Amino acid sequence: MSIRLGRGYLTIALHELGGDILVEERQEVDVLEQNEVLSKLIAEIHTFFANHVSELDRITAIAVSLPGLVNSDAGMVLQMPHYHVHNLELGPAIHEATGLPVFVGNDTRSWALAEKLFGNSQDVANSILISIHHGVGAGIVLDNVILQGRIGNVANWAIFRSSRTVSVVSVVTMVVWKPSPV
Numbered sequence: 001m002s003i004r005l006g007r008g009y010l011t012i013a014l015h016e017l018g019g020d021i022l023v024e025e026r027q028e029v030d031v032l033e034q035n036e037v038l039s040k041l042i043a044e045i046h047t048f049f050a051n052h053v054s055e056l057d058r059i060t061a062i063a064v065s066l067p068g069l070v071n072s073d074a075g076m077v078l079q080m081p082h083y084h085v086h087n088l089e090l091g092p093a094i095h096e097a098t099g100l101p102v103f104v105g106n107d108t109r110s111w112a113l114a115e116k117l118f119g120n121s122q123d124v125a126n127s128i129l130i131s132i133h134h135g136v137g138a139g140i141v142l143d144n145v146i147l148q149g150r151i152g153n154v155a156n157w158a159i160f161r162s163s164r165t166v167s168v169v170s171v172v173t174m175v176v177w178k179p180s181p182v
Contacts, residue, residue: 001015001048001100002015002064003065005029005037007082008029009026010026010027010041011024011025012045012048022058023052025051033084041090041094042093045094045098060100063102064091064104065104065106065107067135068081069106070106072106074091075090075091075095075103075104076089090102090104106137107131107137108130108138112129112141113141116141116146125141125143
């Protein structure tokens with residue numbers, strides 16, 4: 001099962017192991033505060049389970065992707081644009097609510113991994129997926145390994161706006177790029 005928490009929306013989908021989508025639902029998320037976002041997410045997961053009870057035996061794990069700074073090892077969302085989230089233990093909370101293994105990752109890094117496993121970069125050892133949306137992010141695969149920094153992200157630039165200030169936050173780890181021989 002996959003969950004995509006985006007800016008003002010939530011998409012939950014059930015997939016075949018090869019990636020084909022069996023069921024997909026999209027919900028608006030009109031809350032911003034951390035506890036409300038978590039409650040909304042867990043409530044929508046339970047609703048999805050209730051609506052698709054005949055498919056539940058297919059669910060082996062939950063993968064969550066979202067923009068922002070993510071410590072994937074801990075399943076923790078350190079910070080997200082749009083939502084007021086700080087050090088949210090999202091993976092453990094969803095696991096507690098569902099009993100399923102949960103994997104939480106930055107959206108761009110997750111897309112790069114999906115391209116490596118199922119998409120256009122299956123046959124190459126090194127690739128970069130760049131996402132330009134409300135910020136700029138990159139998922140980098142080097143020698144067939146998806147890179148991650150100390151806190152999970154390797155390259156992420158985000159613009160955070162408030163009523164008085166605009167600040168650009170950059171989390172970058174420099175890597176030496178060595179193309180694969182052709």
